[in-house]
Amino acid sequence: MRVLVPFDATDSKSRLSPVLAADERRDFAAAMLEDVLDAIDAAGHDADVLATGPLDVDAPVTVNDRPLTAAVNHVLAEAGPPLAVLVADLPLATGRAVSRLLDRAAPIVLAPGLGGGTNGLVVRDAAFRVDFHGASIRDHRRAAEALDLEPAMVDSFRLAMDVDEPGDLAEVLLHGDGQAAEWLLDAGVELSVTDGRVDVTGPDGGP
């Protein structure tokens, strides 16, 4: 199946700025994208990066500078289903986790992200359209139900764990073994173990 991987080359992970500088965030975002592409490949499917601008990566890249929702719906309308979408900031994704999303037999399959997002999506119904704003997992569930489709939900921590905030980097160090985890180790980002949830310290000993 064709798997769209949207990638915003212009705004690389600004919420990580307490820990990483702009060029570091760009490199780290590219490493996460590589991990997602590797996981899709390991699952035996074909990734197609949907980028806001030109990008040097080992996969076909379609450049479309529309906002995410419009860009994905454009592909859905042009190419039709089946089509999958997987976000690019999932450094814990594995072939096994991606298979659980892509190989699930249901007209609509959804993998929730932390905080109400939709990190993975399979569309096998021609009438379905996406909307990635706000609590999109709730909206996608409702959109499926409005078409009389029962969405299948994938219960995966590896697919839920998108990286947006400094604390998320701890999960990459704890559970990742791909390029993003390696990048963090090389950059000197380290686990900081306290009583509550584990956090990180940045390359400069910060944040």
Add this chain to the structure above:
Amino acid sequence: MRVLVPFDATDSKSRLSPVLAADERRDFAAAMLEDVLDAIDAAGHDADVLATGPLDVDAPVTVNDRPLTAAVNHVLAEAGPPLAVLVADLPLATGRAVSRLLDRAAPIVLAPGLGGGTNGLVVRDAAFRVDFHGASIRDHRRAAEALDLEPAMVDSFRLAMDVDEPGDLAEVLLHGDGQAAEWLLDAGVELSVTDGRVDVTGPDGGP
């Protein structure tokens, strides 16, 4: 299988204090415990609450006021394996998710929690001991490997999503349909949808 569910009756979720008062936190923690017990029952296993003090709940309760790690290791030493542990603050747990943990055939099965914790654990090897301090998922993995055992990891968002912080309540409202979700709705805790991850507003319109 016997599933220990540790429950600290003395310190109910203090990190939720920006949103919930002390008596609310106690009631909400009890609702989460009920959800976990329901999920274990739905998976066809037997829950045994390991509480720091007397507790009124529809399951056998063993009172042991030792710290968590010592209390669980005491049961492991006395009763021996197989033994499972599932934390009490998993309001998204379902029978299906719990089955993925308990029915996995491996000497040690681990379900990671957000932030380095271990939310679920199955011990089928008599030499294994638990240690819930710090980044316990890493320590449990190493402890298994030190016994020459390859731990099986359960990739579940529902089991990873323990509730400690106000933002976690958003996940309960988005994905829960048990007693904890119902309690939040009744208390007037509501989703607050912004551009980033979804958050909540408290009963008083706060936090």
